[in-house]
Every structure is written in C-alpha cells, then in structure tokens.
Amino acid sequence: MRIFGIDPGSSITGYGVIDRDGRRLSHIDNGIIRPKVGSPYTARLGTIYDALVKLLRQFAPNTVAIEEVFVAKNVHSALHLGQARGVAILAATQAGCPVHEYPSRTVKQAIVGYGNATKEQIQVMTARLLGLPQTATTDAADALAVAITHAHTAR
Amino acid sequence: MRIFGIDPGSSITGYGVIDRDGRRLSHIDNGIIRPKVGSPYTARLGTIYDALVKLLRQFAPNTVAIEEVFVAKNVHSALHLGQARGVAILAATQAGCPVHEYPSRTVKQAIVGYGNATKEQIQVMTARLLGLPQTATTDAADALAVAITHAHTAR
Numbered sequence: 678m679r680i681f682g683i684d685p686g687s688s689i690t691g692y693g694v695i696d697r698d699g700r701r702l703s704h705i706d707n708g709i710i711r712p713k714v715g716s717p718y719t720a721r722l723g724t725i726y727d728a729l730v731k732l733l734r735q736f737a738p739n740t741v742a743i744e745e746v747f748v749a750k751n752v753h754s755a756l757h758l759g760q761a762r763g764v765a766i767l768a769a770t771q772a773g774c775p776v777h778e779y780p781s782r783t784v785k786q787a788i789v790g791y792g793n794a795t796k797e798q799i800q801v802m803t804a805r806l807l808g809l810p811q812t813a814t815t816d817a818a819d820a821l822a823v824a825i826t827h828a829h830t831a832r
Numbered sequence: 833m834r835i836f837g838i839d840p841g842s843s844i845t846g847y848g849v850i851d852r853d854g855r856r857l858s859h860i861d862n863g864i865i866r867p868k869v870g871s872p873y874t875a876r877l878g879t880i881y882d883a884l885v886k887l888l889r890q891f892a893p894n895t896v897a898i899e900e901v902f903v904a905k906n907v908h909s910a911l912h913l914g915q916a917r918g919v920a921i922l923a924a925t926q927a928g929c930p931v932h933e934y935p936s937r938t939v940k941q942a943i944v945g946y947g948n949a950t951k952e953q954i955q956v957m958t959a960r961l962l963g964l965p966q967t968a969t970t971d972a973a974d975a976l977a978v979a980i981t982h983a984h985t986a987r
Contacts, residue, residue, distance in 0.1 A: 722925070723925050726922055746907075746911055752907070752910045755907045755910035756911075760921065763915030763919045764918045
C-alpha cells in the first residue's frame with residue numbers, strides 16, 4: 678500500500694510518500710511545495726493544487742493522510758490554513774484517493790511516543806523509522822509522520 | 833462587465849451573476865450549490881468545486897467577487913469555511929478570473945447603507961437594486977451583494 682502524506686500550509690506544503698509492505702515501511706519520496714514568495718494567496722492556492730495533482734499522478738498512492746487541525750493562532754490563520762487544506766483535499770479526492778485525517782497529537786504519539794513532541798523530534802524519528810540518510814525538512818517530515826501514522830493505524 | 837459573486841460555505845455556497853453596463857446593473861442568475869446532506873466534507877469540496885467550474889464556464893464572468901471573512905464562531909468553523917473558500921478561489925483563478933475580496937461590513941454598507949445590516953435587508957435590497965421579481969435565498973442574495981459591491985467599487 679502506498680500512502681501519500683500532506684502537511685498543508687499557505688506558505689509551505691510538505692509531502693511525504695511511503696510504501697507499506699506488511700510491517701515494513703519504505704521511503705519513496707518527500708519534499709515541499711513552496712509557492713513564489715510574495716505571490717497573491719489566490720495564485721498560491723493554484724500552485725499548491727497543481728503541484729499536488731502532478732505528484733499524486735506521479736506516485737499514484739492508494740490513500741492520502743493529512744493532519745487534522747484543531748488549533749490555530751487566530752481565525753485569520755485558520756481560514757488561510759483551511760484554504761490550503763481545501764485545495765489539497767480536492768486534489769486527493771480527484772485522484773480517487775480516500776482521505777484520512779489524524780489529529781496532531783495522535784501523529785506525535787505514533788511517531789515519537791508522546792503528544793507534545795517537538796518538530797525536531799518528528800524529523801529525527803521519521804528519518805530513523807524510514808532509514809533516511811538525513812532528516813527531511815520540518816514540513817516534509819510532518820507529512821511523512823502523518824503517512825506513517827496512517828500506516829500504523831490502518832494495519 | 834460580468835461579475836460572478838460567491839458566498840462560500842461548506843454546507844451551502846451561494847452564487848450571483850450580474851452585468852454592469854455603465855451605471856446600469858442587470859441580474860443574470862443566482863442560486864445555491866448544496867452538496868448532499870450527510871456526505872463527507874471531503875466529497876462536498878469536490879461538489880462545490882465541480883459546480884463552480886461549470887457555472888464559471890457557463891457565465892464566463894470577467895471577474896469574481898467574494899466576501900472576506902474576519903470572524904468565525906471558532907477555529908473549527910474557520911477551517912471548514914476556509915476549505916470551501918479555497919476550492920472556490922481555485923475554480924475562479926483556473927477560469928482566468930481575478931478574485932476581489934470585500935469585507936462583510938463593506939458589502940453591507942454598499943448594499944443597505946450600514947455595516948450591521950441583517951440578512952433579510954440584504955435580500956430585500958439586492959432584489960430592489962436588480963429589479964428581481966422576488967428575493968433570492970439568503971446565500972444567493974449574499975453572493976449578489978458582493979457582486980454589486982464590486983460593481984460599485986470598481987467603477
């Protein structure tokens with residue numbers, strides 16, 4: 678089973694692709710989508726969507742995992758995050774992938790062992806769990822983390 | 833100039849289409865997009881997007897106007913509203929339309945004359961301004977209102 682994790686954001690959207698074969702997880706790819714700095718957010722949504730459509734076509738996952746968000750700094754940032762999530766979820770459903778959401782605490786618990794793990798701990802543990810030669814960037818690591826969480830949960 | 837107004841929502845998305853010819857405004861169409869009740873919100877985003885893509889192709893507007901949101905009941909509702917807005921804005925930019933946003937207060941001020949106008953006042957005034965035989969539903973009237981606001985502002 679191939680799982681495509683997404684950590685959406687209006688500035689940077691991380692993605693991480695893993696394969697699960699029984700208990701074995703393999704890393705396929707990870708990276709970030711970073712719309713041009715200073716471009717209007719309306720255009721940024723198009724960049725995120727287009728990049729995800731292309732990546733989902735390239736990696737043809739069976740399922741998409743995405744972090745569920747309960748807290749945000751304020752309504753404004755929640756709206757902007759929601760907009761990025763909206764186009765990410767749209768790209769996933771259009772690619773025929775079921776979308777699974779996991780609360781941030783569940784992801785941290787699954788990867789590091791406790792719900793208040795730091796971003797650095799997520800980077801280190803995703804690299805260790807997948808045998809990466811080096812840690813992924815924070816946003817890509819978060820995307821790998823939610824993909825691994827789905828791999829563990831859906832087992 | 834043809835203006836397509838959108839009032840996005842994860843349950844009901846209103847739309848309203850008007851033409852502006854000098855000082856004269858004409859009503860072209862209005863309505864609502866209502867994804868199937870009880871369908872998962874991931875599927876609802878696809879319904880909203882598909883319907884808007886079709887409507888934007890049908891009415892071929894020059895520009896899209898959408899209400900800017902500053903307040904929401906809570907982070908959860910802001911996120912869900914953001915997701916609906918995200919796919920609406922994506923559909924507009926993909927249709928080649930510039931997207932203009934107007935704060936709710938500005939829309940109410942432009943249509944009714946003061947920033948705390950009720951939804952019913954928006955319904956009555958949009959019908960009067962466009963010579964509609966009957967008021968539009970609240971969500972469609974809100975979409976017509978933001979389209980009219982853009983017609984006045986862009987003049």
